[in-house]
Amino acid sequence: MRAKVTLITGAAGEVGQALIQRLSTEFTCESPGAAAFQRQILALDLNPLPALPKNVHQVQGSILDTGLLDRLVSEYEIEEIYHLAALLSTRAEFSPDAAHKVNVEGTLGLLHLAAQQSEWRGAPVRFIFPSSIAVFGLPDLKTKTAAPRVREWEWNYPTTMYGCNKLYCELLGIYFSRHYRQLAVDRPTSLDFRAVRFPGLVSAFTVPSGGTSDYGPEMLHAAAQHKPYACFVREDVRIPFMAMPDAVKALIDLARAPREALSRPVYNVTSFSLSAGEFRDHVLRYFPDAQIDFVPDLKRQQIVDTWPADLDDSTARRDWGWHPDYDVERAFAEYLVPSIRQRYEKGARGPGPDTCA
Ligand code: AKB
16 A cells, blocks of 8 residues: 655755645644644655654655656655745746756656546645746836736736746646646546745745845845845835745645635735835844845846736635735744744754744
8 A cells, every 4th residue: 555645846945844844743733624634745855854754754856857756656645746846036047948947847747747646546636836926027117016916817928937937837737737638538637736826935944045036035044143135136126025934824725725716726825015125124123233235136136127016816815715924014023033033043054933823
């Protein structure tokens, strides 16, 4: 008998670590509601996880390694996939071919795997995909200002390799769940694809790498370590952000929403929108000695200039009850600042409880 598992790719990344922490806490908790969702976690990443909870089985390797994926399918019954592995937007601009390989070919391989598993089980595998504000592309600042809260179907004209990859993979996920092999075989559903488009994420326990929204978390983590920080975008640039516990909550809540409640496969989710200058002001309230300058990098600036200032997430709110637990005040006062202070005072490096609400 193969063990039933939830597969998490990119498990050692920022979102992966936080998600694993939350799911493994549920695994050991007694709450009756959680029991229905408890299963072993198969954590796949090129890098080792900094901490390994007891219901997590770690596999070090690449999502592009088809031999490895075949082996996993022969050993485990994969019921659910959180496919988090990706090269983020700035890194993808430096290595577009590598980004396409990981972000698109990697996703395609996992969609095939999920479709096969669904067929074998006779029930759709849930495929949860974190997409991004990078799928949007506003042509200029005037348009960005005139379109303050962008809806899912608006401005889907990404300007980065990462944004193109995410948008195309959303479409591939929809294709696999609605149309895959429909011409050949009369089969209603192959897999159950669900995606959220995240804004910039901010964790108290990990620092992102390779993203273009990274200036927010970098500013805060630098201030907590008494290091000067040169912000790589202009002070006036505005994008939406979200605290990491809310990102994890969005993934899990979407995964657990009843199928019939979902009116779309891809949802915007957001929490608060800040200009880089306002982000700096929040940091200064808690770290008044922080040295934060603005030294824009033209390429990275151009990327955030095309991203929306805010997202309209009313459909997620209506369909599956989405709401962030952390607005900007609560995010800084109750999650980011206390946890970051504790982290650097203790000199800790591993992830902490990124699951508190
Ligand atoms: C990035 O900056 O690339 C990511 C994202 C907004 O998806 N954080």
